[in-house]
Amino acid sequence: MKPVKEKIKGPVRIPQELLKELSNARYPMTLGIPKENLKVEKRLAFTPEAVDMIVEAGHRVIFEEGAGEGVNYSDSLYAESGAEIVSRKQVFECDLIFKIAPATSDEVALMKKKTTICSMLQLPDISGDTIQKMAEKSINAVGYELMTADGLSFPVRNSISEIEGAASVSVASELLSNERGGKGILMGGIPGVSPTEIVIIGAGVAGTVSARAALALGAVVKIFDSDIRKLRKLQTDLGQPVFTSVFQPNVLINAFQSADVVIGAMRYINDPVRYVISEEVIRTMKKGALVIDLRINQGGCFETTCFLPYNHPKIFEKFGILHYCVPNISSRVARTTAMALSNFFIPLVLKMGELGEVAGIAKADMDFRSGLYMYSGKLVNSYVAKYFNFPSHDIGLFLSAF
Numbered sequence: 001m002k003p004v005k006e007k008i009k010g011p012v013r014i015p016q017e018l019l020k021e022l023s024n025a026r027y028p029m030t031l032g033i034p035k036e037n038l039k040v041e042k043r044l045a046f047t048p049e050a051v052d053m054i055v056e057a058g059h060r061v062i063f064e065e066g067a068g069e070g071v072n073y074s075d076s077l078y079a080e081s082g083a084e085i086v087s088r089k090q091v092f093e094c095d096l097i098f099k100i101a102p103a104t105s106d107e108v109a110l111m112k113k114k115t116t117i118c119s120m121l122q123l124p125d126i127s128g129d130t131i132q133k134m135a136e137k138s139i140n141a142v143g144y145e146l147m148t149a150d151g152l153s154f155p156v157r158n159s160i161s162e163i164e165g166a167a168s169v170s171v172a173s174e175l176l177s178n179e180r181g182g183k184g185i186l187m188g189g190i191p192g193v194s195p196t197e198i199v200i201i202g203a204g205v206a207g208t209v210s211a212r213a214a215l216a217l218g219a220v221v222k223i224f225d226s227d228i229r230k231l232r233k234l235q236t237d238l239g240q241p242v243f244t245s246v247f248q249p250n251v252l253i254n255a256f257q258s259a260d261v262v263i264g265a266m267r268y269i270n271d272p273v274r275y276v277i278s279e280e281v282i283r284t285m286k287k288g289a290l291v292i293d294l295r296i297n298q299g300g301c302f303e304t305t306c307f308l309p310y311n312h313p314k315i316f317e318k319f320g321i322l323h324y325c326v327p328n329i330s331s332r333v334a335r336t337t338a339m340a341l342s343n344f345f346i347p348l349v350l351k352m353g354e355l356g357e358v359a360g361i362a363k364a365d366m367d368f369r370s371g372l373y374m375y376s377g378k379l380v381n382s383y384v385a386k387y388f389n390f391p392s393h394d395i396g397l398f399l400s401a402f
Contacts, residue, residue: 025058025353032094033083035067036101040327042070042334043341045098045118048081050342055082057350064091071335096352098345100328102126103141108133114376116140116358121269121373122297122327123387124307131379131388138377140358144341145269146381147371155367157269158205159340163330164294165209165265169217171324171332172198172261175290182322183288185260188218195220199255201277201301202265203230203244206294208237210263215242222255225266226275247275257284264293264301270383279303287320296325363399 031054033046044067046054051061063083065075075085091097092110099119103111108130111117114137121143134141144156169187176182176196189195196219200207203225211221211234222243225231231244245251256262256277262285268274282291282304293305300306304318305325314326330337348368355361362369373381378393385392 025350027353027356028058028060029096029349029353030060030062030094031349032062032091032097033064033067034088034091034097034099034107035064036070036099038070040331041101042331043100043328044068044071044073044334044338045100045341045345047071047335047338047342048073048077048083050346051078051083052081053346054349057353059349059353060084062086062091062094064088070331071338073335103130103134105130105133108137108139111137111139113137114140116142118142118144118371120297121145121384123384124297124299128388128390131374131390134374135377135379139374140372140376141374142368142371143373143381143384144371146373146383147367149366149370151370155344156341159344160330160337161205161265162209163333163337163340165206166213167329167332168206168210168263168265168292168294169198169213171292171329172214172263172290173217175322175324176260182290183260187214196260197258198222199224199259199262200265201225201262202267202295203227203234204265204267206265207263208234210265211242212238215240222259224252224255226273252277253281253284256281257286259285259289261290261292264291264295264305266295266301268295268298274299276300276306277302282321283319285319285321288322290322290324292324294329297327300325359399362395369395369399 055061061083063078063085065085068074068078079085089110092107093112095115097115097117099117102119102122102125103117117139147156148154173187174180176185176187178184185196187196198214198219198221200210200221200223203223207223211223214221223234224245224247226247228246235242235244266275282302291302293301295301296305305323308325316323351365352361355364362372372395373379373384375395375398379385379390380393380395382392
């Protein structure tokens with residue numbers, strides 16, 4: 001006897017069906033997704049597919065009209081995924097808001113008391129006045145780059161760094177060409193022609209990916225870092241011999257003198273010591289060479305790029321060296337970035353729906369807890385508090401009351 005085949009109407013999407021069966025959201029939430037300033041920020045925290053899964057899990061998604069423009073997703077696509085397309089004011093009335101850029105004073109003014117806002121932590125873009133207004137409204141604030149379960153792996157920061165590392169080599173190839181006023185050299189070179197020399201400052205995730213991309217194109221790569229353990233890990237990850245060094249002055253100067261491209265990828269968040277390449281070293285570079293600073297939102301890796309005024313040109317020449325200081329380089333590939341962020345945020349949102357209030361998720365999920373830099377209007381991250389010269393509080397004391 002042949003088994004009876006059950007007819008299924010419409011397309012079967014396994015993730016949705018699993019969510020329907022397994023996730024009934026004990027605490028349904030309303031998520032707000034506002035539109036970013038597209039001149040400086042095109043990334044978004046959720047793709048339409050991510051919104052679809054969140055809505056199927058029993059939550060509401062309030063989406064500002066036009067918020068998907070930067071990632072080339074239409075409002076209708078988000079609407080088909082279950083999002084409610086609304087005005088800006090309505091989005092900021094949500095209890096839980098997911099942004100990319102940090103909240104501005106005007107955006108905080110639109111929020112209700114005890115709102116929870118999740119965004120990137122770009123301290124040079126946050127004013128002390130904004131922090132004060134957030135405190136007055138007892139805001140809970142999460143910085144994506146701070147999120148870690150063990151203090152070693154930072155999932156969001158690492159994903160962004162991977163994208164930035166790959167994008168930096170793409171940018172370098174473009175700016176070295178005649179089309180963009182560069183020296184007119186090919187990244188990597190060809191037989192009989194000397195390869196491009198690239199110096200990378202920082203052996204973290206971004207530096208490793210930059211090195212891998214540059215090596216794949218045939219460039220000569222030199223990597224510097226203050227931590228020998230990172231250099232050793234980078235060597236292992238690359239799987240091939242590559243020049244590495246700590247910040248030994250003579251070695252560093254010699255590398256800069258012959259470099260065609262220098263990529264700054266040092267990590268500064270939560271690090272007690274800040275290393276910056278001095279202006280004197282930049283002066284030694286060849287005319288027409290290129291400096292790319294991937295850490296401009298953290299204050300910069302070079303003395304020539306440190307804490308540039310907001311209205312300063314993002315691409316400029318100094319000492320005959322072209323400086324590329326465009327913030328959020330991953331915005332060049334905003335859709336890829338949105339996909340990467342969605343991969344992390346979907347499970348987090350579903351867990352929040354099971355645990356309820358911020359205190360509940362902060363107790364149960366170390367990623368979320370470590371990302372909190374403001375809890376009920378109090379700064380609970382010493383790195384952020386020190387930056388603004390505000391007192392820091394122990395979040396454990398607040399959570400112990402629940």
